[in-house]
Amino acid sequence: MSIGQPIHLRRLNARAICQRLLAHGPASRADLAKVLGLSAVTTGKVVDDLLAQGILQIAPADKEAPRKTNELGRPGQQVFLARTPPRFITLQLGVRHTRLAALPAAGPLAGEGWLIQFPTPADGPAWLKALQAHADNLQVTDPIALMLSVPGVVDEPAGRVLLSPNLHWLEAADLPRMLQEVTWGTPSPPAPGRQNAASPAPPVHLVQEIRALALGQLAAEPAEGDFLLVDFGQGMGGAVVAGGRLMAGPLPLSGELGHTPVLGNHRKCGCGATGCIETLAARPGLLASFAQAHPQQERSWPRLVEWVQVNGVEPWLRQTLEQVGVVVVGALNVVGVRRVIVTGALAELGSQVLEVLSQTVKRSAMWGRFGAVECVSAPRRRALGLATAALDRVVAPE
Template identity: 30%
Template sequence: MSDPTGAEPDRSTILRVRPGSGRPAGRPASQQGMRQHNLALVMGTVAADGPVSRAAVAGRTGLTRAAVSSLVDELLAGGLLTELGPASNGRVGRPGSALAVSERGPAGLGLEVGVEHLGACVTDLRGEVRVWTRVESANAALTPAEALTRLSALADDATRQAASLGLRPVAAVVAVPGLVGDAPGRVDHAPNLGWHDVAVAELWPGELPLRVENEANLGALAELWAHPVAADFVHVSAESGIGGALVVGGRLFSGARGLAGELGHMPVHPDGHPCTCGARGCLEQYAGKSAVLRMAGLAADAGGLAQREASGGRYDVIETLAVRAGEGEPLVLDALHRAGTALGTALAGAVNLLDPAAVVLGGAYAELGTWLLPSMRRELAERVTVRSWDPGALTVSELGRRGPLLGAALVTVRAILEDPAALWS
């Protein structure tokens, strides 16, 4: 396993599905729907409260013990639950067997295509990272088919590693830095990759079913499921571009056509620099990675990824920015100050419009929070007019650059917890 952005995630702490994540909403409309609903209810209760006995599950769900026993047997047979041994219930008599979500069996496979990297990870049904790989790859210089072929090889390797741990990924979700519209498996526009109207699912050479999602949305979902700060928050992330996502009532708000959150092209200076999108003064022209490197005098250091990849070298411009900012280089500090100001200006508009409980800075910029947050907080304090702005409501993601890849893997995990019957229906 490798991760050029930092140490391998600690599987005991970095990613765990939060309590209640698998409990379904709504009422079933048929006998089959009732059983499907009850399977999800039992699965969600064990995921939230386990290890727990059958009797405790019955008490917490309102189902009869006979019904719970039948449902548990089905989930055990499907490899979704496991029995750990006797569970104390504080009562006289023979204790029941403790149930827990299985660390083997069905799993989620997350994939990522970045401008300069590829990634793959596998999470078990407890939400724990079991396989993690991230490698450099100059994807903007490749055709979509070439990039996806490389990604497929990485996915195959991750699947083999998962199999050695007794895990079986049942679906793959790929994070991309672009607009994913209504058509399933298709990227409408990913300018930093040079992808336009790409049928990713049709080009995908892998065997698992593939779903394509925007990286910023997946980063927000990972934040919601792994380290929730609130049920309503704005998540802003940055890698090569800047993306945003909105979570409302514990759910991702994607807009009428799935395109909500294009924060990078929100104008902060209407008569400012021309943007690649055709407009002027977009946020990315003042706070995007290329803009920050240019202002910091580091633009020349950012080139040559293909050559570094061929020679086995490694260069991380975000780490370089952090190191030089920590050393007090005036140009770097000024660049980050100006980027934070632009980010704060854009986010103030979002806060005034949406009134979220929190704003989370994620992606690569989470690693630069020490220098970005002061100017962001100042702009928010000055520009948020609908209410008094709490500086503590702007936080830095604990996941950082890991967010989109982890979120991609967790999409499948969540789907299984919320509808376990779908695995064998």
């Protein structure tokens, strides 16, 4: 409840250690102590705690690996975030696909791949049914929590989807309750003296997709803790990370950069308003503009990507990019970050597009003279983001 109790110190330190490991990979206790500014003793104790809880593991000594030259002294044991057994279920609910995986306590590292993926059905009951069919195959027992990323506007504490223009059934759905009904993973082996029960339903935590993406990006490059992430998919989202923290109040509504109105734009948006930037810059909007400019071309995303690769940034696209630039600069100015990270559709269109956007942003952002604004693309790291959110549940539960 209150804030200033001794246990908070331990949680703070445990969390710092886990985040460091998540970010920079295995390290010895001594390394951790040095980097985090804690004493070696405390670091050792916290690490021991985390080892006992199964959150960390000790790497087996590798006699083969030669130490760096000039490295003297007793070598430290490398510890790392335990990856087995899986303790979390992550569920990415997307407009086109649903992805499902059991994750170790501290999330997947790169290249782990997804266990299960299926096309998202068009309504809730069908989705739940498909999910149940696949859930049985999960390699998980006694999951700690289920982390669910959802596109649209999400009231995370309440577990409600407030607005989902592309998956309307979500708005009426009580996702946490629905998901309680799913049986996750293989049943626990029958313990002596009690019924052979399935794993109890884990608590469900909703995460707004754009927030998951931002957390993932932050985890991937934790040294770069200041950026504006802009994602383009069926919609458009934007989230600000500053000082290594994802900016968002306790209010449910954030990250909805896509619904910034653009003067002179009269397209209807799924949110009910008119003129939102995402009607121009997200996938459907780009396709619509493309079709308008080239009615004879096939109206498909692959065709558009190909077209842009060949023909470069045509005026209709340039105009959209300039409008995106204005919206991005607005966000930059308020919070004071210098890096813009683009993911999704606009990133797929290639470096020329990114370059034009970058030029626009650099031209409009007021502090061009103090150090250029950077505009880079990155892959989506939704999974890593969910894992990071999950980590908090393990290490720093309320």
